Amino acid sequence: MFGKVMKQELRANSLLYGVASAIALLFAFATVMNRTRGTDVSYLVKAPLLITGCTVAIVVLVMLFLIHTALRYQKSMYGNEGYLTFSLPVSSVELVTGKYAAAALWGIIVCVLCALLCFSILYGAVAPSGTELFWAEVGKVWAMDGIRSSMVLIAVSLTLSMLETVAILYLAITLAHLPFIRKGNGIFALIFFFGISFAEGKVMELIPSLSTEYIEQTMTAILDKADLDLFFQGIRSFLLPAAISTVVMSVVYLAVTILLARKYTSIQ
């Protein structure tokens, strides 16, 4: 049943994400094509507009994903659709994880699109005459092990953070619909969302390699020495534990959400 829940969720969101992805791809494609086909003069006219478009597309995609994921979860679980959702022969585990898996898949697609848009911005910011130099620099940077692995780690960490945000949203919305909360579920969901995020930040302070003090010290030392290898080494020293803690916390948030959905559901 997990797969069926996931399939329904994917289907429910496909039109919106399909259109949003198509628009984002269009901007990325136009920015790249402007570089490939344009001369330096025509490039200068269109590039700023296209780069702005790509930047806006990144912001819109991420905001759309988070807001739509929250609204979709709220509607499908606690709106009128909840009457169908909770009467389906599906366990709470399958229900919540199925929805989460679908949201995670869309989240990964959004992250890939954002990465593509970022590349388009970088590529689009270089004049056509600098193309060879651009690719030579890209090749040089990518050949450096430390930088390559750090960039992958940054991308993975950002994606995991976004998926953790989804888990926090699910938990906050579930908490806001507990039976003793009669009114103002939306406001309570926001309060719980920021409350959980704040509490997590405080808990993370207890982990030495994730404390604000450690990160500040590491970054200051790196900037003082102005060494690129040292910079990425420093980033890896706190991004790796951060990525692990993000996965652990996401699992904890989902487990609590499932438990609450199983024991305290009350569709009004």
Added chain:
Amino acid sequence: MSLVEIKNLEHRYGNHTVLAGLNLTLEEGEIIGLLGPNGVGKTTLMKILCGLIQNYDGSVLVDGQPIGVHSKSIISYLPERTYFRKSENVKSAIGMFRDFYKDFDEKKAMEMAMDLKLDSKQKIGTMSKGMQEKLQLVFVMSRKAKLFVLDEPMGGVDPTTRDYILTTILNQYTENSSILLSTHLVHDVEQIFDRAVFLKQGRVFLNEQVDVLRAETGMSVDQYFREVYR
């Protein structure tokens, strides 16, 4: 083994007690009218049976098992409101029911949807409320469920639609299943009831076969209902 066995069921909304130690047993092969005025706990009882409310005290067994995946797989539930996504069309809704319910008769649902002159590609959001309610009834009654739980299926619909709903319920009903139906339109529906269950102050006030009830009181179910809740 009874189809439904409820013992000492209690539920509160805040400080308000809705169900106060309700006991009820339902057998297979009956159409049961769940009757009572507003706020007496009919919808709450149905929601508990269908797994929409899980914070209750007492014991609720369906087909010998607590409320869960098994009970939901044998109960077909028609709530008091429409639950399909507005952007969904008839065809995709059928696909969803086929995915989740092994006992869903796709062919029957399609035929009944055609009877309603519905285009399978029409978005549910573009249908009138009455049409959405009919469509939902078609889906619910296209299952070969052991228990149909119908909450106010005729609430707020015109007499023609009411007839359509009653006919659909009777046509799809088989003796292997039971129907638990709540309604305020007792006079219009009582002819299909085998049994009437009256709720009062969160408990079962009366649970009797309608023939026996009529013989003992000398009144129709509707007349007796008015007498009890006057």
